[in-house]
Amino acid sequence: MTGRVAGKVAVITGAASGLGAESARRLAREGAALVLSDLAADAGEALAEAIAGTGAEAVFVTHDVADEAQWAAVVKTAVDRFGRIDVLVNSAGVGAGEPLMEMTLESWRRILSINLDGTFLGMRAVAPVMAQGGGGSIINLSSILGKVGQPGAAAYCASKGGVLMLSKAAALEWAPAGIRVNSVHPGYIDTPMVSGAIQRSENGNELRDLLISRHALGRLGVPREIADGIVFLASDESSFMTGSELVIDGGYTAA
Template sequence: MNYSFEGKVAVITGGTSGIGLETGRQLLSQGAKVTLIGSQEEKGKMALQELASFEEQVCFIRGDIRKASQCQEVIDKAVALFGGLDIVINSAGIYMEKLIGEVTEDEFDNMMNVNIKGTYFICKYALPHLRQRGGGAIVNLSSDAGINGNSLCTTYCASKGAVTTFTKALSLESIHYGIRANCVCPGDVDTPMLQQQLAGVDNPQEYLRDMSSIYPIGRIGEAHEIANVICFLASDQASFVNGAVWSVDGGLTSC
């Protein structure tokens, strides 16, 4: 389904690849102006090249969302570029599999800083701008691991569980200003993050088959399938959806 985002301005963290980039593409194709936030200049340039047909509607800002001051800086820059803010998509995230006994403090801190601290402070600094527009939509990317515990993923599960409950709490606070906050919880999705994960195993094809076999639907997800749900939640069609935790996981968390 197509939604009209004409006149809307969106910010997407983690917007230079995977789900974030695909969400940006869909928002742009439906009329939005979009700022992609990412930590790597080269990936930003590549994303802009991929979205070259929307040149007048899209820009890239480099920022490290692990630092609250940079969260404020990228939000302020994005607002200055396009004159306001209506939609915030927090898609930036990192993944790690490790036994808890092997996780270092630096690894724990980095996971939390990217997955929850960045999400938290992007929302904090976006809220005043959303209020100025009379309302808006926030969609945070959690995970099936933000609902159920996964093996070898204590750190990742802790970070994504925090995103899930943070979003529900934020929704109660922000709705008083006409701002809806929801989160999307994908299962495994074919993205560069997954390809990086596969590169670290001995038999990627067998690993992927095993991964797919635990899904009732019989496969992992595609980025556009997650972006479809994000765009719905960001649209006016979801005007009565607030504080929701949307599983987009082929039935995984129903098992």
């Protein structure tokens, strides 16, 4: 088998849509076997079938990343089917726009439980298997909003800042086990998360123009541009990277 991640086994959450789906397609093309997970079963099953149709190995598990017990089933599927886990991509996540003064504790906890608890639970569930196999690469989707603030996105910013520091602490703790942990910080990328927020907004075109204007390159990103970074972090090309922040944001945070 050839490819930049040939022979590796990757678990990808949030794989039914957007950045998770594109990462799955690209990791498969580069030789990885995949366990895909998502709440969205139909889209996830369809993607696994499409990937399997290209000759790569892919299996889908319906999975809520915020549910501790369900992680055991994901890990078991990977081990039963492929015998090991080399890569974990924590891409499942939810966006949110809500004024802080009006935010309920319930709403805050929902964002944190998926974006931050889900990442923690995944790392903790997968790391022992990775360590047993001699190490691996964990790739956590943070955001530019884990590095800079944005009005109306306090819970999302807090969750993604948490993912950033969780990744660094884990990188130090798990380096002796050969497990690398890095965070990825996309700018605004044209996925259902972003197009949905634009559609829901009262002035969608204006919001889109505003978002575009904040990227020095003058456009939103496309999923491939993040998936390329994820393939790099999954592969041995990034073997000396751990605890790093891979910022792929068209210059958003350069200003």
